[in-house]
Amino acid sequence: QVQLAESGGGLVQGGGSLRLSCAASGRSFSSYAVGWFRQAQGKEREFVARITWSGDTTDYADSVKGRFTISRDNAKNTVYLQMNSLKSEDTAVYYCAAGGWSFTGDDFKYWGQGTQVTVSS
Numbered sequence: 001q002v003q004l005a006e007s008g009g010g011l012v013q014g015g016g017s018l019r020l021s022c023a024a025s026g027r028s029f030s031s032y033a034v035g036w037f038r039q040a041q042g043k044e045r046e047f048v049a050r051i052t053w054s055g056d057t058t059d060y061a062d063s064v065k066g067r068f069t070i071s072r073d074n075a076k077n078t079v080y081l082q083m084n085s086l087k088s089e090d091t092a093v094y095y096c097a098a099g100g101w102s103f104t105g106d107d108f109k110y111w112g113q114g115t116q117v118t119v120s121s
Contacts, residue, residue: 002026002098002110009094009115012086016119020081022096022112030074032099035108036081038092038117047103048094049081063089086119093117 008020022034035050049060049070058070069082079096093114100108 002029002032004096004098004110004112006094006096006112006115009117011118011120014086014088014119014121016086017082017084018086018117020083020094020096020115020117022079022081024077024079024098026077029077029098032110033101034070034072034079034096034098035100035105036070036079036094036096037105038090038094039114040092043092045095045105047105050101051079083117086117088119088121091117091119 003025005023012018031053033052036048037045038048039045047061048064049068051058051070051072055072067085072079093116095114096112097105097108098110
């Protein structure tokens, strides 16, 4: 019983930075692992990053490792995705999801509506 809402997307120049937020409702949110996924136009959904309920463990897709950082603030019911050194290849709709742990996203119970990130070259 968790509802998620992404924010922070927009248009940014290549090499720039953007921070996405995933705000959750529901007191059980802090007990859920959370993942970020993205889907570019005409392409399949792909894994971006994930974080455990405690924030002690994080994983990243090879394509974003070293550039993106996932974190969470359970007191604020929010998970963040800090994106640095953005490339045109990062252009996609970004989704946060909770209640799963797979790289495909198929086992996640809750999903946000997504936020558009467009990186201009």
